[in-house]
Amino acid sequence: MSTRAIPGLLQEIRRYGRFDVSACLNCGSCTIVCNLSTDAASFPRRPIRRALLGLKDSLRASLEPWLCHDCGDCSITCPRQAEPRESMMTLRRYLVAQYDVTGLASKILASTAGEIIALSVVGLFVFALVLFYHLVYKEIPMSVSEFVTTPLGLEHMFPTITYFTMVVFLIPLVLLTLNILRMHRWTMRSMESVKIPFRLYLSEARSLLLHAVSHQNIRKCLQEIHRRRWTKHWLLGLAVSLMLVIKFFFLDWFQTDEIYPLYHPQRWLGYLVAAILIYVPVDILIGRIKKQEEIYKFSEPSDVILPVMFLLVAVSGLAVHVFRYLEFALTAHLLYAVHLAIAVPLVLIELPFGKWSHVVYRPMALYFQAVKERALKEVEAQVERELPERAVAIGA
Numbered sequence: 064m065s066t067r068a069i070p071g072l073l074q075e076i077r078r079y080g081r082f083d084v085s086a087c088l089n090c091g092s093c094t095i096v097c098n099l100s101t102d103a104a105s106f107p108r109r110p111i112r113r114a115l116l117g118l119k120d121s122l123r124a125s126l127e128p129w130l131c132h133d134c135g136d137c138s139i140t141c142p143r144q145a146e147p148r149e150s151m152m153t154l155r156r157y158l159v160a161q162y163d164v165t166g167l168a169s170k171i172l173a174s175t176a177g178e179i180i181a182l183s184v185v186g187l188f189v190f191a192l193v194l195f196y197h198l199v200y201k202e203i204p205m206s207v208s209e210f211v212t213t214p215l216g217l218e219h220m221f222p223t224i225t226y227f228t229m230v231v232f233l234i235p236l237v238l239l240t241l242n243i244l245r246m247h248r249w250t251m252r253s254m255e256s257v258k259i260p261f262r263l264y265l266s267e268a269r270s271l272l273l274h275a276v277s278h279q280n281i282r283k284c285l286q287e288i289h290r291r292r293w294t295k296h297w298l299l300g301l302a303v304s305l306m307l308v309i310k311f312f313f314l315d316w317f318q319t320d321e322i323y324p325l326y327h328p329q330r331w332l333g334y335l336v337a338a339i340l341i342y343v344p345v346d347i348l349i350g351r352i353k354k355q356e357e358i359y360k361f362s363e364p365s366d367v368i369l370p371v372m373f374l375l376v377a378v379s380g381l382a383v384h385v386f387r388y389l390e391f392a393l394t395a396h397l398l399y400a401v402h403l404a405i406a407v408p409l410v411l412i413e414l415p416f417g418k419w420s421h422v423v424y425r426p427m428a429l430y431f432q433a434v435k436e437r438a439l440k441e442v443e444a445q446v447e448r449e450l451p452e453r454a455v456a457i458g459a
């Protein structure tokens with residue numbers, strides 16, 4: 064790994080958000096107070112220093128920005144208001160752009176206009192696809208005027224919409240897999256003097272699952288509000304997972320002609336998902352408006368765009384549901400097109416290129432870190448075992 068300093072690195076990083084540590088006197092209080100920082104993975108000071116020194120390769124090989132859970136304890140403690148939490152957030156955004164094999168993430172994360180344009184283009188494309196399907200592909204092709212005036216159910220879209228949903232989720236899955244391979248190459252390459260056995264990747268796979276599901280590290284942060292934050296994070300994860308299960312396996316629940324009775328579990332599962340997808344984003348947005356908590360003190364536009372997208376997906380989905388039950392078939396049908404035009408950009412843009420990508424990169428980083436630490440421990444243990452033998456050999 065090159066330790067060459069890259070002169071323009073700091074300017075490049077600042078394209079992705081706040082990174083102003085000019086007030087920092089290097090006292091180290093931020094690292095001391097951080098409950099997630101360890102000897103093996105020390106932050107926030109270390110990755111911030113790498114950025115300041117222009118050590119691009121070293122920064123890209125670093126997992127630390129992902130091990131930070133954005134709690135803000137360091138910023139509260141900092142005697143110079145250098146806002147290390149914000150710098151860590153900016154580093155994560157920079158790293159997402161670095162991992163991205165398409166180069167699109169840098170356009171989206173470094174520019175609000177880029178993000179809005181990308182979301183709008185995909186939304187309009189989806190809307191045009193829905194129109195195209197009805198005008199050309201549907202068994203009985205319609206004209207535009209028929210499309211906007213004919214009360215159709217949603218079931219006529221089967222099975223096309225199921226295949227479409229699979230493709231929509233497959234695209235970010237493939238992109239993120241390629242990005243993770245790049246992330247792995249850079250971050251595990253820093254272990255070039257230690258060969259990591261494949262069995263360690265298998266035995267530590269449980270840490271990947273554990274962190275992806277539990278987000279338990281948030282609970283290690285100092286302040287009480289992080290328990291509440293953990294609950295919201297967990298609820299949002301649950302709602303999104305349920306939504307994915309429903310979309311992949313039970314999409315026809317929502318599009319059959321049958322009106323389910325009030326006691327049917329399908330209805331309550333849907334209501335639970337919608338309630339969480341409304342409650343958590345609204346709570347986040349209120350927090351960002353009030354700015355009372357450290358984690359909401361500074362907001363980048365993408366910090367607002369993501370919860371707004373979740374909220375719009377939930378509200379538009381609920382609206383489709385309500386109008387179907389009220390038997391306003393035309394309104395429900397048109398609203399479904401609007402719902403797709405919001406939900407698809409959320410998955411196609413925010414997940415692989417935007418703020419939502421942290422849901423994949425953070426557990427992967429925790430996993431890679433666990434593998435690294437295990438590999439180092441094994442090497443240390445081996446050296447300890449071999450030391451007496453070597454001493455004897457030298458003595459001899």
Ligand code: SF4
Binds near residue numbers: 090142
């Ligand atoms: S606590 Fe503040 S001043 Fe001290 S090292 Fe961290 S960022 Fe710099």
Ligand code: SF4
Binds near residue numbers: 133137
């Ligand atoms: S934001 Fe929290 S987790 Fe991140 S470096 Fe600061 S104290 Fe540590």
